[in-house]
Amino acid sequence: MTLNKSEIKWHLVFFLTIISFAVNVAHAAIEEDKYQQVEVAEPFVELHTGPGRGYPVFFIIERGNTVKLIKRKTQWYKVKSQKGTLGWVHEDKLARTLTTNGQTFEIDKPDQQQFVQRDFETGVLAGSFEGATVMTLTGGWNWTPNITAELAFSQAIGNVSDIQFVNLNLMHQPFPEWRYSPYVKIGTGAIFTQPNATLVQAEDRNDEMVNAGIGLRIYISRQFFIRAEYNSYTILTSRNDNDEVEEWKIGFSVFY
Amino acid sequence: MENRIQRILLIALVMGFSQLLSTSTFAAQDEDDSERDTGVSNVRVFDPQVERREVDRDAIDSENWELGVHYGIISIEDFGSTEITSFSAAYHVTEDFFVSLNYGETEAGLSSFERLSGNVVLLTDEQRQYSHYSVALGFNLLPGEGFMGKDLAFTSSFYFLTGLGSTDFAGDTRSTVLLGGGYQVLFNDWLSMHMSLKDHFYDIELLGSAKTANDLEISTGFTIFF
Numbered sequence: 450m451t452l453n454k455s456e457i458k459w460h461l462v463f464f465l466t467i468i469s470f471a472v473n474v475a476h477a478a479i480e481e482d483k484y485q486q487v488e489v490a491e492p493f494v495e496l497h498t499g500p501g502r503g504y505p506v507f508f509i510i511e512r513g514n515t516v517k518l519i520k521r522k523t524q525w526y527k528v529k530s531q532k533g534t535l536g537w538v539h540e541d542k543l544a545r546t547l548t549t550n551g552q553t554f555e556i557d558k559p560d561q562q563q564f565v566q567r568d569f570e571t572g573v574l575a576g577s578f579e580g581a582t583v584m585t586l587t588g589g590w591n592w593t594p595n596i597t598a599e600l601a602f603s604q605a606i607g608n609v610s611d612i613q614f615v616n617l618n619l620m621h622q623p624f625p626e627w628r629y630s631p632y633v634k635i636g637t638g639a640i641f642t643q644p645n646a647t648l649v650q651a652e653d654r655n656d657e658m659v660n661a662g663i664g665l666r667i668y669i670s671r672q673f674f675i676r677a678e679y680n681s682y683t684i685l686t687s688r689n690d691n692d693e694v695e696e697w698k699i700g701f702s703v704f705y
Numbered sequence: 706m707e708n709r710i711q712r713i714l715l716i717a718l719v720m721g722f723s724q725l726l727s728t729s730t731f732a733a734q735d736e737d738d739s740e741r742d743t744g745v746s747n748v749r750v751f752d753p754q755v756e757r758r759e760v761d762r763d764a765i766d767s768e769n770w771e772l773g774v775h776y777g778i779i780s781i782e783d784f785g786s787t788e789i790t791s792f793s794a795a796y797h798v799t800e801d802f803f804v805s806l807n808y809g810e811t812e813a814g815l816s817s818f819e820r821l822s823g824n825v826v827l828l829t830d831e832q833r834q835y836s837h838y839s840v841a842l843g844f845n846l847l848p849g850e851g852f853m854g855k856d857l858a859f860t861s862s863f864y865f866l867t868g869l870g871s872t873d874f875a876g877d878t879r880s881t882v883l884l885g886g887g888y889q890v891l892f893n894d895w896l897s898m899h900m901s902l903k904d905h906f907y908d909i910e911l912l913g914s915a916k917t918a919n920d921l922e923i924s925t926g927f928t929i930f931f
Contacts, residue, residue: 485765499860499891501800503848520766520894522930523800527894573804573840575869582880584840584869606871606880646832646876673798701804701842703796 484517484529487543494543496536500525508534518543559672559704565625567591567704572676576698581607583698594625599634614640614682616660630666635659640684658684662696672704768895768930771795775809775899777924781835781874783912785814789922795843803843805866807883809922810836813874818912827911832876837905837920839883841868851890861890872907872920879907885922895930 489512496508500522508530510516516528516538525537540558574585582605589599597620605612618636642654664678677699684692773793780786791809798804813833819825848862868883887901905920 498850498858499848501845501848501860501862503862504860505850518765520768522768522894523797525800526765582869584871584880586840604871604878606878611871611878643878671799703798 484519486515486517488515489513491542494538496528496530496534496538497525498536500527500537502539504537508536561628561668563672564668564674564704565594570597570674570702570704572700572702574676574678574698574700576696576700578603578605578607578612578696578698579694581605581610581612583696585698585700587702589620595622596620597622597632599636601636601638608645610642610644612640612642614638614658616658618660618662620664622666628668630668632664632666634662634664634678634680636661640682654686656684656686658682666702674702674704676700676702769797771797771803771897771928771930773899773926773928775901775924775926777901777922777926779809779811779835779920779922781811781813781920782909782918783816783818784833785816787811787814787835789924791922791924791926793926793928795928800848801845803845803864805841805843805868806838807841807868807870808836808838810834816912828875832874835872835874837870837872837874837881839868839870839881839905841866841870841883841885859890859892861888863888866901866903870905872905875909875911879909881905881907897928897930899926899928900924901926 489510491512493509493511494516495506496510497504498507510528510530514531516530519527519529519535521527521540522537524540526540526543527535528538529535568591570587570589570591572587574583574587576583583603584605585601585603587599587601589597591597599616599618599620601616601618603614603616605614616636616638618634620632620634622630622632624630636659638658638660640656640658642656644652660680660682662678662680664676667675667677669675678697680696680698682692682694682696684694686692771794773795775791775793777789777791778786779789789809789811791807793805793807795803795805813828813835816827819827844865846863846865848860850858851861852858864887866883866885866887870881870883872879872881883903883905885901885903887899889897889899891897901922901924903922903924905922906917908915909918910916
């Protein structure tokens with residue numbers, strides 16, 4: 450049985466609806482007791498109607514009262530007061546609350562220390578692949594603070610062809626604790642070139658490639674960093690000469 | 706008579722009290738004994754019967770991902786306007802900005818040239834299939850509350866999108882820039898509605914000379930946060 454595109458669309462809509470219901474039911478099923486509780490230590494905290502500083506303050510909880518932590522969205526926590534009022538509080542306001550055993554509740558904010566000790570990172574980069582616009586999606590696993598294994602999928606769209614390539618890279622960062630941390634990388638991959646339909650005698654090509662590069666990670670804040678890199682690719686073609694391609698790109702990454 | 710009854714009751718009362726007193730002193734003595742016992746024989750570790758609850762940030766449910774389906778109209782330059790269905794996935798990094806992935810597909814109509822000239826066909830059916838994807842950075846602007854009637858208020862915000870991607874049309878893939886914006890209303894924590902206007906522009910050389918095509922898309926959609 451084959452599905453046409455519109456059928457696939459309606460299936461997706463259907464699944465999204467199911468998921469949303471499931472999420473709702475799951476929320477309802479969570480017992481009150483499951484929520485964690487902290488005691489307000491600031492003179493008071495303000496409850497906003499939404500998870501943002503632009504949403505109005507409508508309620509205040511004074512020092513000594515406890516609040517239940519329901520959920521979080523970006524840097525905002527949805528809390529429930531003892532009387533059952535629900536509202537949103539910024540995590541900075543909760544930084545000075547107490548847990549039930551009287552200790553300071555330390556919100557584990559991602560910082561540069563965690564950047565050094567990150568396990569995974571994902572990112573998106575854009576730039577120039579020998580004049581063509583290139584976009585890359587990356588996913589990396591940090592084996593040690595110095596060594597990262599990375600899988601990268603790229604698409605470069607030029608005036609004459611649509612190029613897609615996938616690379617497996619090994620990266621080494623000698624100074625992981627630096628805010629501007631340089632790295633070197635080597636890798637191998639496959640490249641698929643599809644010439645534009647307007648060209649007459651062109652054929653699709655599928656080749657292997659090897660690459661080397663240097664780059665820089667710049668830690669910004671929280672779990673974000675910028676990445677900029679230069680790569681040199683050697684495409685192992687079936688012709689007499691190999692292709693050499695230079696690539697520059699810059700992008701945004703998140704670590705976990 | 707009265708006196709005798711009073712006396713009996715009094716005696717009963719005194720006896721009762723003395724019994725109570727004796728049991729309580731007994732109990733006190735018992736405790737003393739047990740404390741002395743433990744003090745002499747072995748040291749018992751103090752074990753408070755209090756439930757300890759650490760606050761674990763990761764155990765608090767976070768809702769930073771947003772998935773959605775959108776439906777609207779796109780005007781494909783030179784090839785008329787058609788309805789388009791698109792899918793979006795966004796990750797909210799802070800309250801101000803988010804990263805968004807979008808994919809949309811439709812089928813282009815006939816160009817005016819094809820319509821007027823009668824039997825000229827520029828594209829095959831397969832080439833008329835149109836799809837685009839983009840990775841965009843979004844910025845939330847003007848957050849606030851929108852009222853419906855007197856008592857019902859929904860949180861809402863405008864947003865601005867800039868992104869890069871590609872458009873698959875007329876047999877080729879073209880690198881595409883996305884600029885757009887929209888208005889989002891949240892009905893509750895996890896369900897929201899979007900109304901957006903996006904411009905996808907790319908270079909195309911299909912009709913003789915190269916030019917920049919602007920494909921404007923206006924759409925409405927629903928998203929869920931999880």
